[in-house]
Amino acid sequence: VKPFGCPACAGDDAAAAWEAIRGRRDSLAEDSHFGVSLGACACGQLHVVVFAERIDWAGGEDDQTWLALPVTAEEVELLRSLPEDRLEAAIVGLGSARRFLVRSFPTGGSLGTWWRDGGLVIPRHD
Ligand SMILES: [Zn+2]
Numbered sequence: 202v203k204p205f206g207c208p209a210c211a212g213d214d215a216a217a218a219w220e221a222i223r224g225r226r227d228s229l230a231e232d233s234h235f236g237v238s239l240g241a242c243a244c245g246q247l248h249v250v251v252f253a254e255r256i257d258w259a260g261g262e263d264d265q266t267w268l269a270l271p272v273t274a275e276e277v278e279l280l281r282s283l284p285e286d287r288l289e290a291a292i293v294g295l296g297s298a299r300r301f302l303v304r305s306f307p308t309g310g311s312l313g314t315w316w317r318d319g320g321l322v323i324p325r326h327d
Pocket of ligand 1: 207209210
């Protein structure tokens with residue numbers, strides 16, 4: 202299997218990888234608390250970026266998570282062909298055995314970015 206990306210978007214430095222894929226954004230689904238967009242590195246590697254937000258009514262600060270999963274152009278075409286209500290399941294399927302970036306801004310916590318594998322789960326969102 203051909204590895205995804207280049208040293209910039211697939212390197213060990215997760216924060217740098219996150220910056221590398223911010224070059225282009227194209228929305229596939231957009232809601233105030235959930236969104237799916239495409240990001241691309243300068244090397245051409247595409248990523249599906251999922252945004253999920255949970256409103257913390259008590260604390261007034263929202264719990265926000267972004268997940269960035271590297272995908273092929275064929276997979277992007279597949280995702281584009283799906284109705285919005287099937288996007289989440291399709292992305293979870295693609296991310297079941299693939300490393301992805303997590304960027305998390307928890308309620309009351311600080312922003313962090315890291316790599317994760319072992320199965321992509323989209324956080325609950327409002
Ligand atoms: Zn790259």
